[in-house]
Amino acid sequence: MRKKIKIGVIGAGRIGKMHVENILSNFRYIEIKAIADIFADNLKEWANELGIKNIYKDHKDLLGDPEIDAVLIFSSTDTHAQMIIESANAGKHIFCEKPIDFDLNRIREALNAVEKANVKFQLGFNRRFDHNFKKVHDMVREGKVGDVHIVKITSRDPEPPPIGYIRGSGGLFFDMTIHDFDMARYLTGSEVTEVFASAAVLVDPAIGEAGDVDTAIITLKFENGALGVIDNSRKAVYGYDQRVEVFGTKGCITAANDTPTNVILSSSVGVIADKPKYFFQERYKEAYIDEMRAFFDCIINDKKPIVTGIDGLEAVLIGIAAQKSLKEGRPIKIER
Amino acid sequence: MRKKIKIGVIGAGRIGKMHVENILSNFRYIEIKAIADIFADNLKEWANELGIKNIYKDHKDLLGDPEIDAVLIFSSTDTHAQMIIESANAGKHIFCEKPIDFDLNRIREALNAVEKANVKFQLGFNRRFDHNFKKVHDMVREGKVGDVHIVKITSRDPEPPPIGYIRGSGGLFFDMTIHDFDMARYLTGSEVTEVFASAAVLVDPAIGEAGDVDTAIITLKFENGALGVIDNSRKAVYGYDQRVEVFGTKGCITAANDTPTNVILSSSVGVIADKPKYFFQERYKEAYIDEMRAFFDCIINDKKPIVTGIDGLEAVLIGIAAQKSLKEGRPIKIER
Amino acid sequence: MRKKIKIGVIGAGRIGKMHVENILSNFRYIEIKAIADIFADNLKEWANELGIKNIYKDHKDLLGDPEIDAVLIFSSTDTHAQMIIESANAGKHIFCEKPIDFDLNRIREALNAVEKANVKFQLGFNRRFDHNFKKVHDMVREGKVGDVHIVKITSRDPEPPPIGYIRGSGGLFFDMTIHDFDMARYLTGSEVTEVFASAAVLVDPAIGEAGDVDTAIITLKFENGALGVIDNSRKAVYGYDQRVEVFGTKGCITAANDTPTNVILSSSVGVIADKPKYFFQERYKEAYIDEMRAFFDCIINDKKPIVTGIDGLEAVLIGIAAQKSLKEGRPIKIER
Amino acid sequence: MRKKIKIGVIGAGRIGKMHVENILSNFRYIEIKAIADIFADNLKEWANELGIKNIYKDHKDLLGDPEIDAVLIFSSTDTHAQMIIESANAGKHIFCEKPIDFDLNRIREALNAVEKANVKFQLGFNRRFDHNFKKVHDMVREGKVGDVHIVKITSRDPEPPPIGYIRGSGGLFFDMTIHDFDMARYLTGSEVTEVFASAAVLVDPAIGEAGDVDTAIITLKFENGALGVIDNSRKAVYGYDQRVEVFGTKGCITAANDTPTNVILSSSVGVIADKPKYFFQERYKEAYIDEMRAFFDCIINDKKPIVTGIDGLEAVLIGIAAQKSLKEGRPIKIER
Structure with missing residues (x-):
């Protein structure tokens, strides 16, 4: 049995939950080890039902777990750049919902961090x-x-x-x-x-x-x-x-x-x-799953993501x- | 968290494996507790990877497990009627691939056993x-x-x-x-x-x-x-x-x-x-999942199956x- | 200017009138010289408006005109075989609405007359x-x-x-x-x-x-x-x-x-x-015109019709x- | 039999010929009485075949015929405005191929002439x-x-x-x-x-x-x-x-x-x-016929054309x- 990739999820609102459930249903080789969300208390029951044990209020707890290979950023747009920078600095591969930010400098700063850390980065242009x-x-x-x-x-x-x-x-x-x-x-x-x-x-x-x-x-x-x-x-x-x-x-x-x-x-x-x-949700149901498949494939087989930071910029x-x-x-x- | 329905699978050839994987991916409230197959030895690695622990050569071992609520019969056609009868006698709900049999008496015998046992019975007319x-x-x-x-x-x-x-x-x-x-x-x-x-x-x-x-x-x-x-x-x-x-x-x-x-x-x-x-496999991918969903729904909510034994007859x-x-x-x- | 083919029309009910108007609109090289219809009196105004001068009660008058090259038979089905035989005997090329007849002997008799006269014969399978x-x-x-x-x-x-x-x-x-x-x-x-x-x-x-x-x-x-x-x-x-x-x-x-x-x-x-x-009338509008075009083409260029008497039989x-x-x-x- | 509308055609190049043939095939109540074209000599055989007798080199000869009710202008674009003005002054209804002109003043001049003459004017926006x-x-x-x-x-x-x-x-x-x-x-x-x-x-x-x-x-x-x-x-x-x-x-x-x-x-x-x-030619075959039908309908039933001079402007x-x-x-x- 192949070693599972361990994932941390930052932000579990509507879109984050959808991705988590998609992953559990479709990728048996992926383990969602932790979720960080500022409203962590509301997530307990849902996460427990899915068998996800580590629910943090602070994303730093998640980033500090050396077992976690990659993070999926589904938090609000204004936090994306910051989360990318911290995740890259922690050496995690990153999937981030679009857009990175609306400020060009902020985007470039985030992409620089990714480049320096040499981690995989994929943006959520699911279409x-x-x-x-x-x-x-x-x-x-x-x-x-x-x-x-x-x-x-x-x-x-x-x-x-x-x-x-x-x-x-x-x-x-x-x-x-x-x-x-x-x-x-x-x-x-x-x-x-x-x-x-x-x-x-x-x-x-x-x-x-x-x-x-x-x-x-x-x-x-x-x-x-x-x-x-x-x-x-x-x-x-x-x-x-x-x-x-x-x-x-x-x-x-x-x-x-x-x-x-x-x-x-x-x-x-x-x-x-x-x-x-x-x-x-209906039209892009399969596309949401396939973008995750592609991201995991990049990590496992060391490929270049199909949607890069430059695409976001x-x-x-x-x-x-x-x-x-x-x-x-x-x-x-x-x-x- | 809802109590899981426990399932036993009889026959894990190509179609049986497809159903098992569909169930694991789509129905978190279902547990596949055991698989019985005359070529059980060949299934070990596959079943292990999926986390299914009980692999039997003899379907009687599976039917003897009182925890199992329902059986899914995917064995060869000539065994369907026999498996239906034994499963019904063991008080299990039954999903069986089509056809029940080619012999009308044999079909009626099987359906009588189902009726007597008062278990749910659904036939695999997936279309x-x-x-x-x-x-x-x-x-x-x-x-x-x-x-x-x-x-x-x-x-x-x-x-x-x-x-x-x-x-x-x-x-x-x-x-x-x-x-x-x-x-x-x-x-x-x-x-x-x-x-x-x-x-x-x-x-x-x-x-x-x-x-x-x-x-x-x-x-x-x-x-x-x-x-x-x-x-x-x-x-x-x-x-x-x-x-x-x-x-x-x-x-x-x-x-x-x-x-x-x-x-x-x-x-x-x-x-x-x-x-x-x-x-x-491509055309009826969703239909195969949906027929299982319907079967589990019949068990959970005590409904009449959409495809009955009479339909098979x-x-x-x-x-x-x-x-x-x-x-x-x-x-x-x-x-x- | 090419010499016009001269046509006689037998029967000018609804379908006959449609064909006549189609011909006048689409084939300038065709002259409709005469129409024979048992209700000839009712046709006068319509025919006059179209510039068709010879309106007969008796089709024999039409068949007797040596200038007429071909006849189009749109009379009632029970007269088809008779009209075919007389037209063939008069040496005219023949277009006849389907069917020739419902009686096999009568059909064969008509087709024999056509064969003997060696005239073009096309049946109205417009589709x-x-x-x-x-x-x-x-x-x-x-x-x-x-x-x-x-x-x-x-x-x-x-x-x-x-x-x-x-x-x-x-x-x-x-x-x-x-x-x-x-x-x-x-x-x-x-x-x-x-x-x-x-x-x-x-x-x-x-x-x-x-x-x-x-x-x-x-x-x-x-x-x-x-x-x-x-x-x-x-x-x-x-x-x-x-x-x-x-x-x-x-x-x-x-x-x-x-x-x-x-x-x-x-x-x-x-x-x-x-x-x-x-x-x-709507669906086969062009087909009705094209079957006439094909018939005239057979006469002009000595071709075999696309719909033959055998097809009718x-x-x-x-x-x-x-x-x-x-x-x-x-x-x-x-x-x- | 309704009195025929008498038409004069100015310009019989490719598009003009197409319109003339369409009219002859589709509108028995229209008579094409004359055609004016600077290359009149080349048109003789074609016009003769169609039964059109009056072929002029000079459009003035056509406009001078008091029997002509309406003119169809298919000459080159640079002549449109002039032809419209002369035709309007001669009291003829006018159908003109698009565009009227590329010069706004010239267009307005032409439309003024139409308005003053109170004749029907339709522009050839066939689509x-x-x-x-x-x-x-x-x-x-x-x-x-x-x-x-x-x-x-x-x-x-x-x-x-x-x-x-x-x-x-x-x-x-x-x-x-x-x-x-x-x-x-x-x-x-x-x-x-x-x-x-x-x-x-x-x-x-x-x-x-x-x-x-x-x-x-x-x-x-x-x-x-x-x-x-x-x-x-x-x-x-x-x-x-x-x-x-x-x-x-x-x-x-x-x-x-x-x-x-x-x-x-x-x-x-x-x-x-x-x-x-x-x-x-294939796509708008019927549209070309229908725009003529609409123009003749405007003349016969005193209606406002569907495509006006303002549309051209x-x-x-x-x-x-x-x-x-x-x-x-x-x-x-x-x-x-």
């Missing part, structure tokens, strides 16, 4: 592991569309988050579009050089009052000459709308939405098919440019 | 738990197609099993079509009254030499007046082809194949989509009639 | 000219599915004809399925050797009282070993359901229904697409066997 | 009559998507025109995107207020050397607050790619491409469907803004 998008990516790499000319990303949520959440989210571009910025880079394999953001408050005036927008079209230019466009909405009444299209000299690849079933009813009112899967660079473009009403070049 | 077919069934029950007039089932394997397997399989109707006979009853909610089987050896002459057919069209009549048709092939080069259609007074429901992704490539040669998932009745129809070249009425 | 089915046929011929193992034809009308019509129609098999019998031969390129018909009255009891059935599943065996199945209903509430599927050693070809548009609405209730085109042979199978409750071999 | 796009438009008007938030238009040609053509075409925005600008207004029912154009030379460097671009993404803002995006390419190897999507508070409507058939081949290499119809206004945006690298507001 790169979606079966559809991964296949589009692979087909583009295999040359199926030839040179890429146009990339189009549709990304619409089924409903907006609470206004309170929006206020602290960093805004549409950092909370939602950041995944699409990463997807654009992932699919084209090229860096974004210019951004133009067009946006509006069309879903809910309260979102505007909170200083954010809820509908956006963002145009991108890439280093390799390709053009891109992302369209976002906080509210698609038919469910989570997540599609991509890559067009090039040899053809066009599209990825349609996943649906719960392939059942179609033809009746006197029309031919009716399933709506897309409702939201990210680049997405924020694009987000900052989009924000500035929207504010100033003009396209913004990205400076590195 | 009833497929997300697509379950939805078709539910929509038919909800009246979405009105009265059912026509049911059509396409069921084609990606490649034939080895000739050796075919010789012992009971033939196409009992090995392959039996699932479709059950599906026909499941979707229409009505008993089959007459069968006409048309078949041929078109895929591989060796199948004919083994006394079987590899291509078939079977017409069904139902008690409620509906008509049905099943088409089978042992070899569809594009993958596992599993579709159904239910047509009635208010409309028509179709379930298309599942595919690995929704990605489409438009190129100069055409518009190319994914082939269906390759075979039952009826499918064999239809199979026998189909066999006779093919031999005699005429439609055969089913006598109960 | 062979449907863009979808023609492409399936062509792909099968090109070997895209390899050897054909299974052919499946779905053919359902949006609503039954009036009971009066059904009484004189010859029954479901001769009125409706006859197109599917021809399609089965067209797609497989092989003759039918055995038929088993299963049918019921499920749509409207009045159809049963008129001595007919309204729902049917017909199993076919072909000379080349392939199996086939046709399913029919007189009433599909979602529209005209006309699909085919050909399965063989190298793959499977399916033709889905045509729809008015490709527009899809995703809303909170589902993802809704167009229903199939409503009935044969064979379809009736299958229909007679299906009728007998239904009556006697057993499969019927076709004798030639 | 408004496409069955798919018309249905999207109608569904948007019926409120099926609620308030429109996002409109997306994909418009890609199968191959670029000759470089010589490109030089005189006015550039991508005026030659190709102008249809999409009109489509954006047609689908949203709202005026464009701001344009940002991003474009590149990716298909063929020769297009760049001719001073044009071949790939573009154009972002639009609408008066009603909606956002829009158009993506263009001069070369889609899989055929003419013409899709639209309208997203709003109640859902999303998409129109996919038309294909020659609905036939699908499932083989060992994949599931292969038809490519889109090849180019505008607005599309050019957007094109000028897009051109300026591309040149200056910033979004441009549209001033009216």
